[in-house]
Amino acid sequence: MIDQLVIPSPDAIPLPAPVWLLKGLLLLTFLLHIIPMNIALGGSFTAYITDLLGRRRTSEYHMTLARSFAKVIPIAMAFTITLGVAPLLFLQVLYGQLFYTSSILMAWPWLSVIALIILAYYGFYLYSYRWEKLSGARLSVVLLSGVLVAIVGMIYTQNLTLMLTPEKFAALYHSNPSGTHWNVDEPTVIPRYLHFFVASFAITGLFVVIYGLGKMKSNMAFGQWAVKYGVLWFTIATIIQMAVGIWFLLALPKDVMMLFMGQNILATGLLGAGIVLPIISMMLLILAAKSEKPRALAVSGIAGLALTLIVMVIMRDIVRDGYLAGKFDVFDRVVDPQWGVMALFAVILVAGLIVVGYMIRSVLTATRAAEAGVTKQDA
Numbered sequence: 001m002i003d004q005l006v007i008p009s010p011d012a013i014p015l016p017a018p019v020w021l022l023k024g025l026l027l028l029t030f031l032l033h034i035i036p037m038n039i040a041l042g043g044s045f046t047a048y049i050t051d052l053l054g055r056r057r058t059s060e061y062h063m064t065l066a067r068s069f070a071k072v073i074p075i076a077m078a079f080t081i082t083l084g085v086a087p088l089l090f091l092q093v094l095y096g097q098l099f100y101t102s103s104i105l106m107a108w109p110w111l112s113v114i115a116l117i118i119l120a121y122y123g124f125y126l127y128s129y130r131w132e133k134l135s136g137a138r139l140s141v142v143l144l145s146g147v148l149v150a151i152v153g154m155i156y157t158q159n160l161t162l163m164l165t166p167e168k169f170a171a172l173y174h175s176n177p178s179g180t181h182w183n184v185d186e187p188t189v190i191p192r193y194l195h196f197f198v199a200s201f202a203i204t205g206l207f208v209v210i211y212g213l214g215k216m217k218s219n220m221a222f223g224q225w226a227v228k229y230g231v232l233w234f235t236i237a238t239i240i241q242m243a244v245g246i247w248f249l250l251a252l253p254k255d256v257m258m259l260f261m262g263q264n265i266l267a268t269g270l271l272g273a274g275i276v277l278p279i280i281s282m283m284l285l286i287l288a289a290k291s292e293k294p295r296a297l298a299v300s301g302i303a304g305l306a307l308t309l310i311v312m313v314i315m316r317d318i319v320r321d322g323y324l325a326g327k328f329d330v331f332d333r334v335v336d337p338q339w340g341v342m343a344l345f346a347v348i349l350v351a352g353l354i355v356v357g358y359m360i361r362s363v364l365t366a367t368r369a370a371e372a373g374v375t376k377q378d379a
């Protein structure tokens, strides 16, 4: 069947804010979504391996870290889901014609995300609250939940790439209208997905580094061990990511790839930064792991990776619009700004972020107080 480009008409209601602003908010909120997502995804597998090593080697350090993961992952899951809603709204507003269509074409896998997330969530709660009771069985529980979350990520990648190829929509629908499609023949699906999957271990590694820096105040030896352990995860993942990143770049359609190879100065500069920054971060973190006083080096390395994340999110958006070039231009949408609504959104967003910051601080303070209590009792 010949591919025929069929894109549904846009929503009759004009956009409530300029495209650049909605896009900026989409990228910002997506960035906020992927940070906890990385900790839930990478953290579940890292917890499994750390817990396994702890049991095999009867290593108290591994067990303490795995126990901390068990406490953090349900919180990271909650943040992933809540912080996923905002980019979902912006994505629907800007790219609804494409995103709704691809979601309908793969309706069953797409809807299964809800069940998968609920099951994974239960598993993470069991891992956290039945730690002692489950004993060795908890390893299978956290591994299974990790696999479920990894499947959710794969479904997202499938849908978010299918929406980029509207020329496939009509043919797919006519071949089978029952919403059971996947996007497996898309050449970027596997490297794109692996790019997210591998990154989640690097970010989890950084999370362990931050955790270690925090622990150094109360238990220097354990804190230093955790910094080293986190750097190890980060380094292995980043080295693998170099290969995955090249694969992803080469799998892109030629005209999109060329944007990053000199045709578009911004895209090319971002690719350069996206290669150099993680290498600098990796070197700083390796030096931190070898240092007696790792804080300054580690914080600089983490800052480098925070910049890398921002660069990657912008590159991903360039890939999206590169794919759609000539088929759909998001800047063509009719705009009728409703500044009152947007101002209200901005106020609620800032208030929400302050509340989240307050919640994280409260959890950290309570954890520290509980630990101090345990230490006093021990003494």
Ligand code: HEM
Residues within 6 Å of the ligand: 026, 030, 033, 037, 040, 041, 077, 080, 081, 082, 084, 085, 087, 088, 089, 091, 117, 149, 150, 152, 153, 154, 156, 157, 158, 160, 161, 192, 193, 196
């Ligand atoms: C807990 C399991 C989740 C995982 C592992 C996950 C993972 C991912 C991944 C890997 C991507 C990028 C896919 C790609 O570009 O190839 C993504 C994008 C996205 N996720 Fe999540 N996600 C999860 C839950 C959610 C939830 C519950 C929501 C909404 C309520 C959500 C909203 C989004 C949105 C809107 C995007 C696309 C943003 C854009 O294209 O600019 N996610 N997610």
